[in-house]
Amino acid sequence: MILIVDVLNKNRFLPILDDMFRLRARVFQDRMGWDVAVTNGLEKDEFDALDPAYVIALDDDYRVIGCARLLQTTGPHMLSDVFHAILDGEPPLRSATMWESTRFCVDRETLAGRRGKHTVARTTTELMCGILEYAQASGISDIITVIDPVMDRILHRSDNAPYDYVGRTAEMGKVRALAALIDTGQERIDRVRAFAGVEGDIFATQEEVANAIAPPTGLPGDAFLREYCHQQIENAASLRERNAAIALQKALSGLGSPARNFDT
Amino acid sequence: MKSRIQLVDLTALSGPRADFLGHLHGLCRTIGVDYASYAATNPVSGKLHAFTTYPTAWKDHYMDQNLHLVDPTLRIAARSIAPVDWRRLEQDSSFQDVFGAARDFDLPSTGLTVPVRGPMGDVGLFSVTSRMSAQDWRWLKGSMMGQLQTAAVHLHDTVMTSDALTRTLRYPHLSTREREVLQWVAAGKSQQDIGDILSISSRTVEVHLRSAREKLCTLTTAQAVGRAVSLGLVQPG
Numbered sequence: 001m002i003l004i005v006d007v008l009n010k011n012r013f014l015p016i017l018d019d020m021f022r023l024r025a026r027v028f029q030d031r032m033g034w035d036v037a038v039t040n041g042l043e044k045d046e047f048d049a050l051d052p053a054y055v056i057a058l059d060d061d062y063r064v065i066g067c068a069r070l071l072q073t074t075g076p077h078m079l080s081d082v083f084h085a086i087l088d089g090e091p092p093l094r095s096a097t098m099w100e101s102t103r104f105c106v107d108r109e110t111l112a113g114r115r116g117k118h119t120v121a122r123t124t125t126e127l128m129c130g131i132l133e134y135a136q137a138s139g140i141s142d143i144i145t146v147i148d149p150v151m152d153r154i155l156h157r158s159d160n161a162p163y164d165y166v167g168r169t170a171e172m173g174k175v176r177a178l179a180a181l182i183d184t185g186q187e188r189i190d191r192v193r194a195f196a197g198v199e200g201d202i203f204a205t206q207e208e209v210a211n212a213i214a215p216p217t218g219l220p221g222d223a224f225l226r227e228y229c230h231q232q233i234e235n236a237a238s239l240r241e242r243n244a245a246i247a248l249q250k251a252l253s254g255l256g257s258p259a260r261n262f263d264t
Numbered sequence: 265m266k267s268r269i270q271l272v273d274l275t276a277l278s279g280p281r282a283d284f285l286g287h288l289h290g291l292c293r294t295i296g297v298d299y300a301s302y303a304a305t306n307p308v309s310g311k312l313h314a315f316t317t318y319p320t321a322w323k324d325h326y327m328d329q330n331l332h333l334v335d336p337t338l339r340i341a342a343r344s345i346a347p348v349d350w351r352r353l354e355q356d357s358s359f360q361d362v363f364g365a366a367r368d369f370d371l372p373s374t375g376l377t378v379p380v381r382g383p384m385g386d387v388g389l390f391s392v393t394s395r396m397s398a399q400d401w402r403w404l405k406g407s408m409m410g411q412l413q414t415a416a417v418h419l420h421d422t423v424m425t426s427d428a429l430t431r432t433l434r435y436p437h438l439s440t441r442e443r444e445v446l447q448w449v450a451a452g453k454s455q456q457d458i459g460d461i462l463s464i465s466s467r468t469v470e471v472h473l474r475s476a477r478e479k480l481c482t483l484t485t486a487q488a489v490g491r492a493v494s495l496g497l498v499q500p501g
Contacts, residue, residue: 006345075381140410
């Protein structure tokens with residue numbers, strides 16, 4: 001499922017955002033060797049401070065298995081401020097109906113060997129559909145995305161080939177990067193969905209995810225256990241640990257999930 | 265601590281700015297909404313510039329009470345990249361502070377705000393409101409989003425360039441490709457022809473044209489060519 005986290009709802013999803021920044025550190029620093037800044041295991045840059053929208057793929061246990069970041073091209077974005085080598089000294093495109101997508105990644109380690117709904121290929125496609133459908137619903141007709149040749153091949157393989165490229169392929173440190181154009185037309189969305197057999201609504205409601213990651217309201221009667229659970233939840237190093245700690249607290253307090261309250 | 269940003273009603277000023285309001289009324293008619301407003305912080309003067317088709321009574325109340333300092337359709341929506349449906353803001357206590365009063369003025373609280381981020385850290389906010397049913401609103405939203413985005417950025421760029429200092433900062437920086445495409449348009453070539461000449465897809469030609477139109481603060485390609493010619497960026501065809 002796909003969750004959109006933006007400035008309006010991010011306070012409800014801070015553990016999910018941290019998990020996402022940890023995934024980005026593993027992918028972009030550890031696996032791909034990009035020159036990115038990682039602090040306390042979290043990969044963040046100056047564009048994360050500009051309130052972007054995040055498209056986040058979650059598995060059935062609400063763990064982050066993929067993500068991408070969206071920014072408007074009318075304001076500061078990576079192609080204009082960081083990747084200008086690609087543009088060869090040319091000013092960037094600027095359009096109200098074009099967003100920039102960056103930091104696209106999928107958790108291959110976790111998904112390797114999984115079958116069914118959460119494979120690498122399926123998650124990649126679901127994330128692409130999430131970006132395209134969210135952009136389309138926001139009146140955006142095109143996405144510009146800075147990618148490496150590997151991602152370009154993945155796009156082609158997923159029946160989501162860019163319709164064109166802007167500028168040139170530039171050397172960015174150890175990797176080569178290029179800027180691709182992708183439309184958000186229904187035809188493309190249908191094609192990408194059909195490729196991986198994605199059907200129905202892929203978006204999770206905010207309430208569903210917020211309730212799933214929230215600690216239960218009831219607490220164990222014993223003061224020591226209460227404190228222990230609190231510590232476990234607070235000190236969790238990942239969303240997985242946090243979920244486990246919450247599950248423990250739920251079990252100890254003899255309570256099920258809190259009442260659900262879906263968007264109306 | 266809240267900064268005491270001064271709210272300036274652009275329609276109260278004389279001169280060509282009065283056209284902004286006519287433009288907003290026109291947009292209301294074409295899109296099919298009841299009211300439209302635009303507000304932007306000028307990064308140079310620090311003032312919040314605004315104009316609206318709301319009735320004068322509400323405008324006076326809004327300015328008297330300094331509601332712009334708490335209004336979440338400005339304060340919160342300004343930080344979003346996507347259009348914000350006001351339903352997402354209803355939870356915010358400040359929404360009731362502003363729109364509880366709007367009901368007394370018989371104004372709708374169904375609406376959305378389209379934020380525009382400018383190159384200088386400036387933010388423009390274009391809002392529309394409507395009395396229609398929730399179902400009609402959902403349908404209208406789906407059909408008007410692209411149009412709203414384009415209208416919002418056009419308004420914002422026009423307002424930003426209406427000030428001498430920001431105009432200098434925002435001299436249109438067209439890429440070689442954008443100039444090439446405009447030059448071929450000036451020479452009377454179709455989008456398809458231009459794609460063939462430059463060996464790019466016609467959709468890419470469209471993307472460059474759209475970008476050039478926005479950088480030149482124009483809505484149509486003909487206007488963009490005219491302005492590019494007058495700025496000496498393109499030779500007359």
